Amino acid sequence: MLYKNNLENMLFEKGLSKTVKKGTILQREGDTQLKSFAVTKGLLRSYIIDAKGKEHIFMFAPEDWIVGDLYGKALKQPTRLFIDALEDSEILEINPEVEITNELALKGLEKAIRRAAMLQNRVLMLMSATAWERYQYFIEIYPDLYNRVPQKMIASYLGITPQALSRIRGEWARSKK
Amino acid sequence: MLYKNNLENMLFEKGLSKTVKKGTILQREGDTQLKSFAVTKGLLRSYIIDAKGKEHIFMFAPEDWIVGDLYGKALKQPTRLFIDALEDSEILEINPEVEITNELALKGLEKAIRRAAMLQNRVLMLMSATAWERYQYFIEIYPDLYNRVPQKMIASYLGITPQALSRIRGEWARSKK
DNA sequence: CCTATGCATTCACCTAGGTTAACAAATACA
DNA sequence: TGTATTTGTTAACCTAGGTGAATGCATAGG
Numbered sequence: 001m002l003y004k005n006n007l008e009n010m011l012f013e014k015g016l017s018k019t020v021k022k023g024t025i026l027q028r029e030g031d032t033q034l035k036s037f038a039v040t041k042g043l044l045r046s047y048i049i050d051a052k053g054k055e056h057i058f059m060f061a062p063e064d065w066i067v068g069d070l071y072g073k074a075l076k077q078p079t080r081l082f083i084d085a086l087e088d089s090e091i092l093e094i095n096p097e098v099e100i101t102n103e104l105a106l107k108g109l110e111k112a113i114r115r116a117a118m119l120q121n122r123v124l125m126l127m128s129a130t131a132w133e134r135y136q137y138f139i140e141i142y143p144d145l146y147n148r149v150p151q152k153m154i155a156s157y158l159g160i161t162p163q164a165l166s167r168i169r170g171e172w173a174r175s176k177k
Numbered sequence: 178m179l180y181k182n183n184l185e186n187m188l189f190e191k192g193l194s195k196t197v198k199k200g201t202i203l204q205r206e207g208d209t210q211l212k213s214f215a216v217t218k219g220l221l222r223s224y225i226i227d228a229k230g231k232e233h234i235f236m237f238a239p240e241d242w243i244v245g246d247l248y249g250k251a252l253k254q255p256t257r258l259f260i261d262a263l264e265d266s267e268i269l270e271i272n273p274e275v276e277i278t279n280e281l282a283l284k285g286l287e288k289a290i291r292r293a294a295m296l297q298n299r300v301l302m303l304m305s306a307t308a309w310e311r312y313q314y315f316i317e318i319y320p321d322l323y324n325r326v327p328q329k330m331i332a333s334y335l336g337i338t339p340q341a342l343s344r345i346r347g348e349w350a351r352s353k354k
Numbered sequence: 355c356c357t358a359t360g361c362a363t364t365c366a367c368c369t370a371g372g373t374t375a376a377c378a379a380a381t382a383c384a
Numbered sequence: 385t386g387t388a389t390t391t392g393t394t395a396a397c398c399t400a401g402g403t404g405a406a407t408g409c410a411t412a413g414g
Binding site: 048050054056058069070071073074075080108109110112113114115116117118119120121122123124126127128159 | 225227231233235246247248250251252257285286287289290291292293294295296297298299300301303304305336
């Protein structure tokens, strides 16, 4: 595969276009050697498991998305995030060895700000939106995913139970007739 | 005032160390000319007002913090965030004219990633923590703020009502005796 | 000094969403 | 193909936290 430009050429390990089977775990909680992945085909997700053993999906990464633990990276701490494949996928591992030159930084800065922006929005959403509004939001962000991942995972992403999501969808279908 | 290093020297408008009175609104929803502020003394906050007219505090910015709307900046959109002063404060406005050179980007990248990391953590917290756990978290992040801002603002930051916070604090005091 | 406004607390409710469980449908797998 | 596991749905209950209102205190401004 050929890369679009020099930036990507440098950031990704050439030739490391891995194919991973559905269910493969690429990173687990506690890992210290943090990895980031760019998805070229398929679907990854990252999630945490809380103190009560419950899974919370932090993000989905379909084609053209990047997953990784910025928090662990910034603070040089072991990660809390698991990353696994929800579908057979084709991914590029981001090269951890590449030195961040000034030139790379400028391009990376834009991406980092964009990522922060997305997160800011998600925080505002989580603070003020009802379950139903969150569902709408999910559909906006991932328009092609709502019939591609199981409902219980959507629920986990929204921070509600699968039953609540089912209830909401039922009410919606009924009200709209 | 003297700046610590060249980066700050460039980023902040020299001589623009403004003093603002408690209550001053520095930015409002809908503003298109987005501003960021570094707080050298006092306390700012940023918040949104949702569809139902309810205030949600997005962040506090005591001494040495920076506030601004990354989301609006990244997407070149009018902001949803208000920024105002909770105390008489001394602030530096970040120069919007400064051109981001490669060298600046490298230093900015670290800050941006750190900001994203903080937000990532907040998202995980909002998805999995109870009101009480959030309160603990608030105290960790802003140890000097919990008797400096009114409870109702802490509640707004946590995403709960002042009554709920009062109830929780009451139970805690009682249980611990 | 008096009055007004804002804040914290408490109480009696209400409600969105969680929990548990049963069952049906879909999917995986042997 | 048949069996087992995973999913989605529904329903009966439970609970954390919201709402609204009353009360007491503190602070601000005249």
